Amino acid sequence: MHRSDIIVIGAGIAGASVAAELAAAGRSVTLLEAESQPGHHTTGRSAALWILNYGPRDARIFSGASRGFFESPPRGFAEHALTHRRAVLNLAPPGQEAKLAAMIAEGEGMRELTPVAACALCPALKPSYVAAAAVEEDAFDIDVHALHHGYLRQLRARGGQVVTDARAEAISRRDGTWEVATPAGRFSAPLLVNAAGAWGDVVARLAGAAPIGLTPMRRTALLVDGPPGHDPSAWPLIGDAAHTWYVRPEARRKLMLSPADETPMEPCDVQPDELDLALAIDRAQEAIELPVTHIEHRWAGLRTFTPDRSLAIGPAKGTEGFFWMAGQGGYGIQTAPAAAQLCAALVLGRDPAAIGLGEAALLTDPGRLVG
Ligand SMILES: Cc1cc2nc3c(=O)[nH]c(=O)nc-3n(C[C@H](O)[C@H](O)[C@H](O)COP(=O)(O)OP(=O)(O)OC[C@H]3O[C@@H](n4cnc5c(N)ncnc54)[C@H](O)[C@@H]3O)c2cc1C
16 A cells, blocks of 8 residues: 555646645645556647636636746746747637627737738638637747646655556545555555546546536547648637637647537547538638648547536535545646645645635635535
């Protein structure tokens, strides 16, 4: 039996970040990952941008509070910058003008653009597609791999251990201690954090805790060449106000396309669906001059939501020593630094208001989702 103070289940961005924060407080932490590589599931399939005006109120609080970490991470956290500035261009084709107006009204720092100015930001845009436009300049790409591995390195440097091929298969509680059985051995600790992403409710049931109604939803993406004669590397991320597609510039003049799909699924090693790939291409081509002759890479990931789309962070109602770090949805990367700090504070019994996250703690209390 390997003993520690805290077991964290799931080594995606949620588990890695909270494990590193807990280890910083001097606790011995064991991070258990079912797969042979941390990041095999959603974290490794993300295409992350930091966009302040994205998600519900709690996600926006976390994103705002995480900004400093992304822009100036601790010394030695990563070998190069975690961020790369990239604006977001929101388009309203004819019929979506009211949706765009609502986005501008409720968002912070969004600036209306004329269709001509929008086309100047992305010269391959079809002018006939753009009835109205708005730009959010204060946004950036996040290097997800560097962020994730920075946290895993921090955890190890603080004495924590990462155990892969260690799917939690049985979880029991005896005399105030959790015991977790995995193919890599048995682990025990008085406290357990459930950061199992799409499998969050599965892990809760194993431990006898009440599930919180998590729904994993498939999101599809593909990589294609940018349009001939254009260098899209400095283009903004471009999408429509109704969130039915987006296009994101990638390295080597490539573009990532997504139909912004949200198909409810059982937790699994999700693969892209042909229809969603076709939809992504079709919708991008409605807006952009983009011949697609070849798909270089295609993938899908599960974005897992609670019923109200806010995160679930904190103690499980009625189950002693069991904490949630789940429901990261489509904002688990951009919220990770602050969300991990909140989760660590709650596990350690500290006041979230002391780190400026009192309101976020109320909004993300998992108790709201039970009973
Ligand atoms: C195409 C796409 C684009 C995205 N874009 C953005 C974006 O722009 N900005 C943003 O912030 N977010 C974005 N996201 C969302 C973001 O990727 C997720 O919110 C985040 O990765 C979720 O992290 P996680 O750690 O909760 O889940 P995961 O990375 O899935 O980690 C959960 C881990 O738990 C492990 N596990 C499960 N069950 C067990 C068990 N029984 N025992 C041990 N381990 C277990 C799994 O193997 C897995 O590794 C995007 C996602 C996708 C798919």
